[in-house]
Ligand SMILES: Cc1cc2nc3c(=O)[nH]c(=O)nc-3n(C[C@H](O)[C@H](O)[C@H](O)COP(=O)(O)OP(=O)(O)OC[C@H]3O[C@@H](n4cnc5c(N)ncnc54)[C@H](O)[C@@H]3O)c2cc1C
């Protein structure tokens with residue numbers, strides 16, 4: 001894969017050149033290497049990207065610590081003596097960092113080199129439509145895969161640049177107890193972090209400009225999360241209109257609302273969305289188009305340069321999807337099929353689950369009730385409350401319910417679950433939707449008793465209940481009865 005360049009420099013000529021070693025880039029590189037393709041992988045910062053270092057992994061590690069604090073507070077309900085937990089923020093921070101360190105070897109330069117991937121630690125930039133340069137190394141690959149990810153989108157709130165603020169890139173470095181954490185943004189990052197810090201005993205205010213939290217989710221289900229946060233003691237303010245931010249005398253800051261009211265805080269977390277990383281990569285030199293949504297890709301994840309694909313959080317346009325690690329991994333699999341095997345691929349077919357890791361969790365797949373009724377007209381809603389699940393009763397985790405949206409013939413259009421372990425419980429619905437199974441198939445399975453999984457069976461059986469009321473079925477039952 002090496003060739004001499006014009007001035008005698010060595011030009012690498014691999015099958016694939018992958019820019020960015022986050023979830024998307026690492027997946028592509030490892031799958032391609034396993035098929036024997038030659039791969040150059042370039043990372044300018046930390047291997048593992050956002051998910052490992054400043055995203056999924058540290059956030060879930062912090063949430064795990066917060067849930068332990070919560071369990072201790074609730075232990076009294078089970079007759080176990082407990083009280084307000086003592087939270088050592090330095091040790092919580094150490095747990096978060098240790099979790100990252102424990103997973104890091106899976107994403108390391110050493111592991112990828114051992115797989116046969118040529119890893120370059122440096123910043124990649126296209127110099128023309130066929131060439132990427134990283135440091136003094138030129139790469140002319142058969143195909144380029146751009147996986148440069150996203151970064152926090154910081155809104156132009158007057159005065160924000162005058163105070164220190166945290167984003168997901170810095171909050172996991174916090175080793176001290178915040179006096180009062182103010183979170184701007186009620187999306188997944190905002191609600192997860194607001195609840196985690198609150199459960200760790202920190203006063204938290206969550207400010208969301210929109211009318212409700214988690215706007216992508218079914219309002220009923222997001223409402224359960226809103227109530228959970230409030231009952232945990234998070235001061236949730238939806239419809240919050242921030243006029244400006246100002247430094248406060250005590251060393252913190254003040255958030256001034258357009259009503260004139262001011263609240264003060266010690267730590268400010270900005271969690272107001274993401275923007276794709278499209279700058280500094282030489283996209284123009286390579287003839288690759290981008291806009292605010294990201295690097296423009298078609299349904300096959302191809303950019304305007306026929307040699308280049310964009311995947312994961314940086315992908316925009318018609319082929320872009322939700323910004324999740326599992327979507328990045330899915331993109332990686334599709335691109336491999338197309339780039340190595342020339343098989344046609346299309347994003348957007350596979351149902352993509354999404355999970356917000358609050359307590360209780362909120363997991364969804366497919367359409368919400370509003371989307372389904374707009375697109376399909378007649379629909380049926382099937383519900384089952386966790387309060388009517390025996391396992392949930394034994395564990396006092398009775399908050400929440402399943403809400404499935406199906407056609408009158410039982411085709412599953414979507415499902416949302418809010419409740420304990422919702423992120424695990426969504427999978428039968430994802431499988432059913434992917435394989436075109438009907439809700440009656442889910443009703444017909446044998447579920448172990450007593451498990452949370454039975455909420456799926458119970459919701460699915462709701463679909464069959466009207467047939468039990470059918471007069472013909474009742475006549476059949478009485479006929480069989482007469483036969484003795
Ligand atoms: C707080 C938080 C929590 C999250 N939790 C979850 C979760 O629980 N579940 C979930 O599915 N998703 C979660 N996400 C989303 C998830 O982290 C992203 O969807 C995922 O990391 C996207 O992967 P990626 O490879 O596209 O991008 P990234 O992980 O951002 O990786 C891109 C990489 O490219 C590198 N790079 C950029 N430009 C260049 C260049 N010019 N040269 C070389 N390298 C370059 C960057 O340094 C980076 O390492 C969370 C996100 C945040 C912020």
Ligand SMILES: NC(=O)c1ccc[n+]([C@@H]2O[C@H](COP(=O)([O-])OP(=O)(O)OC[C@H]3O[C@@H](n4cnc5c(N)ncnc54)[C@H](O)[C@@H]3O)[C@@H](O)[C@H]2O)c1
Pocket residue numbers: 155157184185186187188189190192207208209210214215240242271272273274322323324354355356357
């Ligand atoms: N559990 C998970 O899978 C998980 C967890 C965290 C993040 N993520 C990913 O990361 C992405 C980013 O998450 P996010 O929460 O930062 O973004 P988001 O886009 O989901 O939510 C941002 C919120 O901030 C609000 N907002 C924007 N400007 C505001 C302002 N000036 N004042 C008050 N509110 C304002 C918006 O109305 C919106 O509700 C998500 O889309 C998701 O894909 C996933």
